[in-house]
Amino acid sequence: MQRQDTAKDIYREALPVILISLIAGLFAGTVLGSETMRAGIAEVPGLLLLLPAFLATRGGVYGSLGARLSSGLHQGVIEPKFELTTPLSNAIAASFINGMVVSTFIAVVAFLILQLTGQAGSLLQLVGIMLIAGLLSAILMLSVLVTVIIVGYRRGLDPDNLIGPVVTTLGDVFGVVFLLVGIELMDVIL
Amino acid sequence: MAIGGEPVSQQFTAEWSIGRMVRTMVPLLATLSVLQMVSGSVLETFESTLVANPALLVLVPVQIGTAGNLASIMCSRVSTQLYLGTFELSPTNSVVRANTAAVFGLAGTVFGIVGVAAWAIGQALGGVLTLPEVLTISLVSGLLLAGLVVVLSLVSVQVAYRLGYNPDDTTIPVVTNLCDITGVLLLFGVVVVVV
DSSP states (O other): OOOOOOHHHHHHHHHHHHHHHHHHHHHHHHHHTSHHHHHHHHHSTTHHHHHHHHHHHHHHHHHHHHHHHHHHHHHTSSOSSSOOOHHHHHHHHHHHHHHHHHHHHHHHHHHHHHHHTTOOOOHHHHHHHHHHHHHHHHHHHHHHHHHHHHHHHHTTOOHHHHHHHHHHHHHHHHHHHHHHHHHHHHHHHO | OOOOOHHHHHHHHHHTOHHHHHHHHHHHHHHHHHHHHHHHHHHHHTHHHHHHOHHHHHHHHHHHHHHHHHHHHHHHHHHHHHHHTOOOSSTTOHHHHHHHHHHHHHHHHHHHHHHHHHHHHHHHTTOOOOHHHHHHHHHHHHHHHHHHHHHHHHHHHHHHHHTTOOHHHHHHHHHHHHHHHHHHHHHHHHHHHHO
């Protein structure tokens, strides 16, 4: 399989999905600036501190899952079918573990930074928010990402061009929304 | 690709084990999360500027998202080409040239649109920044970011490959995170100059 795309090919193939994720980013920005979110930021010490790490981790976890699946498809290690055969199910399980472990870690680090800089903060609250947001993200990202890559590949699209936009689009919009869900739920629980 | 003898498939089995994927990724992601706290601190520092100028608040996720997007496309494509044997770290390599030109083209397009959109949303939310200000901030920081994406993607795929890591596992987290952090720094660097 020899592909030598020109810059124009890459641009054309990537632009539509990038524009969709751009709209999602603008939506996320608007959610971020909403009254509820700003109230959350004010109420939960450390939220702004862990926001970039939380958003980026999902990019790292699910972006690399996507790239791995794409290389697997190109190499023929993974078949473009909805069957949980070993390479595919392993990759999914590993991504889930990675996502949850790192989400918890982020909450702990943010808490430690707050402690070190003499700011108030609740470890339980931060860990709870990250676990809820991380779990909801994992369920959504894993199901959508695997579907999009397999369906895209079957239809002759290059999965490499789909991963980034899918991950950032869902990650941006739902990351901020799931963070809000986490804040609200922990508010009820605590 | 029906070729690939026994050693290759054994290598794949090891490469696709859960334990190995977790052991490779968790320390890396954990380290990068700690680095991300740099962006978090920057956001905290500029909190009052962000609240006063809603257009900038809108720019933040787009800036971070597009950085990750472009980096992910570039790394993913380059590492696939590496497996296919067509990539070489050289300014005359056709994979390098095509991907670099595409990333700059995409960045110019996206950050032009973003500048206008963020200005409009900012106006609706009661912001005071002018269109030229927001557009300049968006385009200048966006094109600087594109240059960074290109350099970091190419170098990191090459380095990962040389060190014997799977570039898919390693380059995307590293490059997207570095671009996120630098993206926020570039954004607020330009903001300080323009606003």
